[in-house]
Amino acid sequence: MMTIDTVKYEPFTIETAVDYSKQIGLFEQSDLLEAEEIGDGNLNLVFRIQNKNTNKSIILKQALPYAKVVGSSWPLTLDRARIESEALKHAYEVVPEFTPRVYHSDHTLAVTVMDDLSHLQIVRKGLIEGNVYPRLARDIGTFLAHTLFYHSDFGMNQQEKKKLTLKFNNPELCKITEDLVFTDPFFDHDTNNIPSKLREFVETTLWSDKSLKREVASLKHLFLTKGEALIHGDLHTGSIFASAEETVVIDPEFAYFGPIGFDIGAFIANILLNYLSQEGHIEDEQARNEYQDYLLSVLTETWNVFDVEFGALWQDNAQDSFMKVDGYLDDVLNQIFQDTLGFAGCKMIRRMIGLAGVEDVEAIENEELRLNVKRTAITLGKLLIQNRSQITSINELKKVVTQ
Known part of the structure; x- marks a missing residue:
């Protein structure tokens, strides 16, 4: 030995x-x-x-x-x-x-x-294959509500939270996110991975749009400064194992105290990317439409479960007198939703042209179809960033995706 x-x-x-x-x-x-x-x-x-x-x-x-x-x-x-x-x-x-x-x-x-979770399947691979996970949305919505609430000033002693923040100082991995999600894709940076046929579109749609850059700068500032809760930091579908009966979240090595909307936005971004990628995975139009409807239901149910669960925890575990003020919970949830959309948009764009793509899209064999999906994802991501304050509900987001 x-x-x-x-x-x-x-x-x-x-x-x-x-x-x-x-x-x-x-x-x-x-x-x-x-x-x-x-x-x-x-x-x-x-x-x-x-x-x-x-x-x-x-x-x-x-x-x-x-x-x-x-x-x-x-x-x-x-x-x-x-x-x-x-x-x-x-x-x-x-x-x-x-x-x-x-x-x-x-x-x-x-x-x-x-x-050992090998009896389960990585959700990204399962969604690419067209699998349905009946519990995924409810489980992830619950996971998000409980982990984010109980590790925030809303759900834990505020002085204990300050102490805990020191233990999750994670500057090196936060720097990766700051660069690869919020900075590099919006500039001509050498870490980007852009197909030559997509470059002109990226230059016009992203790099030349000063108003977009101002919005992304605000989102990056939130990521840098808004230490609301202990977040997973990298909650994509490759960080989730699941089956029809079980859901388990792994790989929180990017964890730190950041904005609550970041984890929710990361998950939503990955569901949306899989939704768009189905153009290259399911040939039959009816079957594709049915599966995309399922993915939209994951999107809406995840947020709705989070909303209800977070609200219930708020009512039962108030750590601050202001949490009993009528309307304050709504204000907090509305801000989380707005942040969620902006972060989702940045995540979508990063995955299309940044250092690490996603298999959902990269596995599409037809080059033109793959490029079209990337253009659509970039356009949708940009829309979410720039219109995050106008899209005020999950049903409105669903309409934006399907229009």
């Missing part, structure tokens, strides 16, 4: 990951274990380790000190592993049914060991 140096960081291999899982007591030394590396992301190593006799299995995730999509030339802090494990623990306290349990974490080795 290999001995793992818990004082010095080094990336795991399959062999050392197995040895480590025994050293920390999750398996017996005599257990016959089977392991595989299953990670397909840009920032981490992920191993699935299973006892062949009992079928007990765990996931061991280790942060890498760089982004795999770029290489060692783009260093990343290992502290994000601590951020992730702590964020998962806080979410588990509030919504254990939607959060993997953390069994062990080691901040020096940048390791988090948690539930």
Whole structure:
């Protein structure tokens, strides 16, 4: 057996990951274990380790000190592993049914060991395949309402929240969002990934539009300064596992205290991108229309559940006298919705021309169709940014999407 140096960081291999899982007591030394590396992301190593006799299995995730999509030339802090494990623990306290349990974490080795969710499917892949998740919208709406409310000044002691904010100082990963979501796509930056046939459209639609840039500047300022709640920070459909009966949210390594609307906007943006991408995935028009209707129902139900759940929590857990003032809850929810739309627009645009695209669109084989979907997504994203104060309900958003 290999001995793992818990004082010095080094990336795991399959062999050392197995040895480590025994050293920390999750398996017996005599257990016959089977392991595989299953990670397909840009920032981490992920191993699935299973006892062949009992079928007990765990996931061991280790942060890498760089982004795999770029290489060692783009260093990343290992502290994000601590951020992730702590964020998962806080979410588990509030919504254990939607959060993997953390069994062990080691901040020096940048390791988090948690539930194995391989019996579920990554939602992004499932939506590309045209799968329906009956519980997805209700579960995500509930997850958002509870995690965001209970980690905000509305739902927790305001002085305790200030203390907790210090533990989730996440400048390096916030900088990635600040650059890749709010800055680079709106300028001719070398991190952008723009097909040559799309460049003129991007220059005209985004880079030359000064009024759009003013709106995005305001949204970036909100992201920089509006520390409302402990947010997931990267809640896309690739960060959600689901089945017909279960929904679990993973990967909160971008967590920090930010605007409540950012997580909601990220999820909505990804549902909208999948909605648009179905032009390239479902050929039969009737079948495509039916599936897109389902996606719109996910959109509307997610917000409606969030709205109702957040309001109920507000009524039962007021931390401030002003929370009992008539109309204040409506003011807060209206502002969250406006922020949500703006952040959703930025997320949509980023995914179309930024450093990391989305499989929903990139998997469309027909080039012209793929480019058309990107143009539509950019146009819709821009509309959400510029008209976020005029679109005042989820039903109005649905009309904007389908018009």
